[in-house]
Amino acid sequence: MAILGIMSAMHEELAAVLDAMPGKQRVGVAGRDFWVGHWQGQEVVAVLSRIGKVAAATTATALIERFGVDRLVFTGVAGGVGPGVRVGDVVLADSFVQHDMDASPLFARHEVPLYGRSRFDTHAELSRGLAAAAQQVLSQLGTHVGPQAVAEFGLHAPRLHMGLIASGDRFVSSAAECQTLQQALPEALAVEMEGAAVAQVCADYGVPFAALRTISDRADDDAHADFSRFVREVASRYSLAILSAWRLV
Numbered sequence: 406m407a408i409l410g411i412m413s414a415m416h417e418e419l420a421a422v423l424d425a426m427p428g429k430q431r432v433g434v435a436g437r438d439f440w441v442g443h444w445q446g447q448e449v450v451a452v453l454s455r456i457g458k459v460a461a462a463t464t465a466t467a468l469i470e471r472f473g474v475d476r477l478v479f480t481g482v483a484g485g486v487g488p489g490v491r492v493g494d495v496v497l498a499d500s501f502v503q504h505d506m507d508a509s510p511l512f513a514r515h516e517v518p519l520y521g522r523s524r525f526d527t528h529a530e531l532s533r534g535l536a537a538a539a540q541q542v543l544s545q546l547g548t549h550v551g552p553q554a555v556a557e558f559g560l561h562a563p564r565l566h567m568g569l570i571a572s573g574d575r576f577v578s579s580a581a582e583c584q585t586l587q588q589a590l591p592e593a594l595a596v597e598m599e600g601a602a603v604a605q606v607c608a609d610y611g612v613p614f615a616a617l618r619t620i621s622d623r624a625d626d627d628a629h630a631d632f633s634r635f636v637r638e639v640a641s642r643y644s645l646a647i648l649s650a651w652r653l654v
């Protein structure tokens with residue numbers, strides 16, 4: 406039977422998933438808690454990714470090597486960098502790049518040395534299913550997010566975007582840095598700190614991978630404001646609802 410790995414970047418998101426996994430077992434590996442159980446009749450292993458590319462790569466490798474997961478989904482938050490990517494929107498990755506990878510002049514900027522490429526694609530079919538679930542959840546925003554959070558975070562007609570996500574070991578929190586990133590990678594829709602590493606591990610092992618990020622900030626000077634509340638009251642609700650609505654084939 407197929408085993409799905411669920412990686413969440415934030416405690417609050419993982420907690421919401423774990424609540425829906427009765428009878429789960431904790432298995433400790435590499436200082437992480439892996440939760441083995443079932444999600445809607447599907448065997449799953451859920452785990453906190455930890456933060457940053459190396460930590461997330463270790464977590465993904467353990468999921469594949471030790472727990473035998475044969476598909477992997479990642480949920481978390483990201484800073485919106487593409488035009489029109491607003492707080493409360495959702496970005497589904499079709500590919501990832503490491504914005505801080507630069508082995509020039511030996512290799513082209515962003516190219517991962519010895520891979521001959523800078524982009525790592527997600528799995529089209531897994532992503533299609535997740536996109537359908539996300540559309541459904543976003544169209545019923547008020548069912549999943551309380552009216553106070555909707556008003557406070559100005560969540561109006563949130564949209565689903567699909568495209569490139571840039572990952573790097575930096576929390577991007579200034580307009581100047583965000584602009585530099587936009588100039589280097591004009592197609593990037595969002596920035597976060599793990600996805601490209603997990604995509605690379607999944608490519609190494611041939612494991613299908615999909616990733617979904619709720620936009621928590623615009624990667625500018627206000628990027629830190631109310632981050633935890635946003636994760637608790639918006640992003641973790643979205644993630645749970647989207648994963649619940651996701652029909653795996």
Ligand code: ADE
Pocket residue numbers: 482483484575576577578596597598621622623624625628
């Ligand atoms: N995750 C959420 N917001 C982010 C940002 N601005 N930079 C990096 N990772 C993030």
